[in-house]
Amino acid sequence: MKGLSNKMFELILGSMGLNFEDIKWAGPKNVHPHSQALLHLNSYPICPDPTRAMGLAPHTDSSLLTVLYQSYSGLQVLGEEGIGWVPVHPVNGALIINLGDLMHILSNGRFKSAIHRAVVNETHHRVSAAYFYGPPKEEKISPLIKLIDGDHPPLYRAVTWKEYLEARAAHFDKALESIKNKNA
Numbered sequence: 001m002k003g004l005s006n007k008m009f010e011l012i013l014g015s016m017g018l019n020f021e022d023i024k025w026a027g028p029k030n031v032h033p034h035s036q037a038l039l040h041l042n043s044y045p046i047c048p049d050p051t052r053a054m055g056l057a058p059h060t061d062s063s064l065l066t067v068l069y070q071s072y073s074g075l076q077v078l079g080e081e082g083i084g085w086v087p088v089h090p091v092n093g094a095l096i097i098n099l100g101d102l103m104h105i106l107s108n109g110r111f112k113s114a115i116h117r118a119v120v121n122e123t124h125h126r127v128s129a130a131y132f133y134g135p136p137k138e139e140k141i142s143p144l145i146k147l148i149d150g151d152h153p154p155l156y157r158a159v160t161w162k163e164y165l166e167a168r169a170a171h172f173d174k175a176l177e178s179i180k181n182k183n184a
């Protein structure tokens, strides 16, 4: 899981013309980043009336990225501008990659964290496993210096993963807003 997450992170950085050398804690190229991760196991029992229950309420993940396995359909992602909830169905042998708020901050908003939720169903006990991948505890995450210029000021102040989780506890879905630079 860690190897896959490192690779995904490297590819995402690459798409912005960057690599691990641009991230202090990630270390030089070809050396694995000193990341940390958390595993969440979710269980959603069969529900006789899914219209009256929510599996997991809408949220963004706080991680840099999340690798998600789901046993049965139920994950939904909120599309942009009136598209509404889009189901993400499981594909045999495939995992889902969700971008989290720390990636949103690190990329200075180029990569948006995805709002998603999980719904329950009448026929299947559903399980999912979410592997949250992020920086080491003490490392501050801020918009990467190479993505900042006169036209692109840093949108967010620097936070550790722990500090960001504290902002989430205090501000819920307004956490990203709460660490936004005033002049940005």
Ligand SMILES: O=C(O)CCC(=O)C(=O)O
Residues within 6 Å of the ligand: 040, 042, 056, 061, 068, 070, 074, 075, 116, 117, 118, 127, 128, 130
């Ligand atoms: O059960 C799912 O598909 C979603 C799980 C999830 O979003 C989470 O654990 O953060």
Ligand SMILES: [Fe+2]
Residues within 6 Å of the ligand: 059, 060, 061, 116, 130
């Ligand atoms: Fe999530």
